[in-house]
Amino acid sequence: MKSRTISSSLEDYLEAIAEIIADKGHAHTKDIAEKLQVKMPSVTNALQALSARHLVKYQSHSPVVLTSRGAEMAAVIRHRHTVLKSFFSELLKLKEDEADETACKIEHVIGETVLSRMVLLIESIAEREDCTPLREFLAETMPKVKTDIGDDSYVIPLNELQIGQSAVVVQVDENLRGVKKFADLGLVSGTLLQVVGHAPFGDLLRIKVMGSCLSLRSRDAAFIGVKLT
Numbered sequence: 001m002k003s004r005t006i007s008s009s010l011e012d013y014l015e016a017i018a019e020i021i022a023d024k025g026h027a028h029t030k031d032i033a034e035k036l037q038v039k040m041p042s043v044t045n046a047l048q049a050l051s052a053r054h055l056v057k058y059q060s061h062s063p064v065v066l067t068s069r070g071a072e073m074a075a076v077i078r079h080r081h082t083v084l085k086s087f088f089s090e091l092l093k094l095k096e097d098e099a100d101e102t103a104c105k106i107e108h109v110i111g112e113t114v115l116s117r118m119v120l121l122i123e124s125i126a127e128r129e130d131c132t133p134l135r136e137f138l139a140e141t142m143p144k145v146k147t148d149i150g151d152d153s154y155v156i157p158l159n160e161l162q163i164g165q166s167a168v169v170v171q172v173d174e175n176l177r178g179v180k181k182f183a184d185l186g187l188v189s190g191t192l193l194q195v196v197g198h199a200p201f202g203d204l205l206r207i208k209v210m211g212s213c214l215s216l217r218s219r220d221a222a223f224i225g226v227k228l229t
Contacts, residue, residue, distance in 0.1 A: 006053060008108035011077050012036060013046045014055060017064055018074035026063040080107040080115055087118050091125060093142035144168070144229035145192055156228070158193075159205065159221035166194040167226035176223035186210045187224060 006014070016035045020027040033043045047058040055070030066074060084103035088094045094102065125131045125138075145168050155170055169191045172179060186209045187193075196213060197206040203218040 006050075006055070006073075010046060010049060011108055012104075013043075013050060014066075014070060014074045015077045015081065017056065017066060018071065018078060021066065028063055032064070077107065080110060083115055083119055083122070084110070086122055090122060091138060091142075093138065141192070141229070145190070154227050155225040157222045158207075158216070158224040158226050159218040161195045161226065161228075163195050163197055166192065166229045168192055168229055169224060170227050171225040173223035173225070176220060178220075182216075182220075182224075185214055186212075187216075192229065193226070 017027045020031045029043045050056040051058045057065040081103050085099045088099035088102050194208045196208050204215040
């Protein structure tokens with residue numbers, strides 16, 4: 001079980017201190033303020049809180065020193081960040097800065113069991129020979145999955161897709177009847193789907209979503225905006 005002894009904010013300070021020491025050999029309050037882009041009073045308050053928890057040794061006008069417990073906790077935090085960044089960059093194919101930023105947001109809430117399983121997943125996909133097709137698929141497909149299209153002219157109704165075409169859901173009109181039902185089926189912003197055919201009766205579309213096939217009336221599909229991948 002993961003034990004949380006300090007806040008997310010203090011974890012950021014502990015991680016920053018460890019990184020600065022690794023880079024420069026020592027960490028001054030000014031270095032910490034610059035790295036985290038915060039004001040000096042905030043740094044002072046955080047260092048006092050970390051010192052009270054025996055995670056750092058802090059004196060004015062002297063470098064900040066990690067205690068053995070503080071260094072151990074900082075190593076755990078940095079490991080979480082490294083694993084998450086690797087997951088987002090290597091598997092989800094996010095750009096480095098986006099992967100780093102996303103890892104920073106999630107590293108404070110993820111449990112160690114989940115993290116360990118992510119490590120196993122990353123290593124398996126990267127090293128197993130039978131995962132070669134999956135690596136190729138991720139490399140080709142992941143960069144295409146985007147919802148920040150910026151220009152509405154790229155959005156088309158789902159019912160206009162041709163058989164075999166793939167697209168990403170970018171918007172679902174609130175006037176769609178049974179919108180919650182479709183959300184439960186996976187038809188939400190960011191979902192990758194593919195039109196695989198037409199049902200034999202009526203105006204039903206057959207689409208593949210999250211590994212499953214479902215039927216959707218064309219008049220309902222018209223309320224779902226997608227972007228071709």
